Amino acid sequence: MAKTTKKKSCDSTPVKLKSDPTAEDFAKLAWAIAHPARVQIVRFLIGREACMCGEIVNQLPLAQSTVSQHLKILKESGLIQGEVDGPKVCYCINEDRLQKLKSFVTEL
Amino acid sequence: MAKTTKKKSCDSTPVKLKSDPTAEDFAKLAWAIAHPARVQIVRFLIGREACMCGEIVNQLPLAQSTVSQHLKILKESGLIQGEVDGPKVCYCINEDRLQKLKSFVTEL
DNA sequence: TTCCTTTATCGTTGATCTGCGATCGATGCT
DNA sequence: AGCATCGATCGCAGATCAACGATAAAGGAA
Numbered sequence: 372m373a374k375t376t377k378k379k380s381c382d383s384t385p386v387k388l389k390s391d392p393t394a395e396d397f398a399k400l401a402w403a404i405a406h407p408a409r410v411q412i413v414r415f416l417i418g419r420e421a422c423m424c425g426e427i428v429n430q431l432p433l434a435q436s437t438v439s440q441h442l443k444i445l446k447e448s449g450l451i452q453g454e455v456d457g458p459k460v461c462y463c464i465n466e467d468r469l470q471k472l473k474s475f476v477t478e479l
Numbered sequence: 480m481a482k483t484t485k486k487k488s489c490d491s492t493p494v495k496l497k498s499d500p501t502a503e504d505f506a507k508l509a510w511a512i513a514h515p516a517r518v519q520i521v522r523f524l525i526g527r528e529a530c531m532c533g534e535i536v537n538q539l540p541l542a543q544s545t546v547s548q549h550l551k552i553l554k555e556s557g558l559i560q561g562e563v564d565g566p567k568v569c570y571c572i573n574e575d576r577l578q579k580l581k582s583f584v585t586e587l
Numbered sequence: 588t589t590c591c592t593t594t595a596t597c598g599t600t601g602a603t604c605t606g607c608g609a610t611c612g613a614t615g616c617t
Numbered sequence: 618a619g620c621a622t623c624g625a626t627c628g629c630a631g632a633t634c635a636a637c638g639a640t641a642a643a644g645g646a647a
Contacts, residue, residue, distance in 0.1 A: 391522070394515040401518075405510035406605090410502040417587060424624060437606055439625055444604095458614040458623050469587065476584040479525060479577065514635085532594060545636055547595060552634095566593050566644040 393475070400472040403448030408433060409441050413464070416451060421463040424453075501583075508580040511556030516541060517549050521572070524559060529571040532561075
């Protein structure tokens with residue numbers, strides 16, 4: 372990806388698009404919620420403050436393994452985090468990361 | 480399930496999350512900007528108010544066909560719109576749709 | 588008309604996502 | 618110890634994405 376095949380003219384316009392290092396982070400956060408199930412998971416977690424994985428599974432018409440995958444994606448984006456509590460895992464929102472997403476969008 | 484297990488605010492709530500139309504719309508908008516190139520395109524268009532496709536192509540290290548694909552995705556999400564102006568196409572932000580995305584995120 | 592420019596679309600290749608069942612690891616309980 | 622439960626991971630299928638080059642379609646200029 373991004374083999375940087377240079378185009379010909381580079382200064383035909385007075386404004387140049389600066390290479391945004393934030394674009395990648397923005398895209399990553401947006402990607403995390405770019406699926407209806409993950410939107411619902413995030414909303415659910417925000418409304419519940421914290422809950423177990425099994426509870427989330429029960430709220431969605433998806434298999435446990437599928438929900439676990441979505442949770443993994445959300446966790447990798449940093450939007451949520453999970454704490455092992457005995458045999459269970461308690462998930463909750465990462466407020467800092469959520470705020471980051473909000474600022475990215477509002478500053479558009 | 481629902482075994483009166485005294486967890487921290489983790490009791491069973493008969494709230495169903497399936498078939499949430501707003502979650503789908505939210506996910507669609509999030510998906511539109513879930514790629515660094517599309518983030519940059521959107522930011523660029525917001526800063527420029529309106530510009531031609533070729534101008535966007537010159538700002539990105541991507542082939543013209545690839546950029547056209549991204550523009551198509553953004554157009555399908557409703558986030559941007561293009562007006563045919565002779566042989567060129569003038570793209571601009573759909574403010575209503577952008578506002579919709581912002582409200583979705585801020586209301587998280 | 589013929590040519591040039593601008594943009595969209597086609598066709599391909601490889602990578603990634605999504606969904607599921609099955610299974611494994613870890614923990615708690617009896 | 619043995620067993621049940623919870624959650625993560627594996628492996629497979631099908632679908633979609635991302636990138637490119639090549640080409641088509643549409644309008645302006647010569």
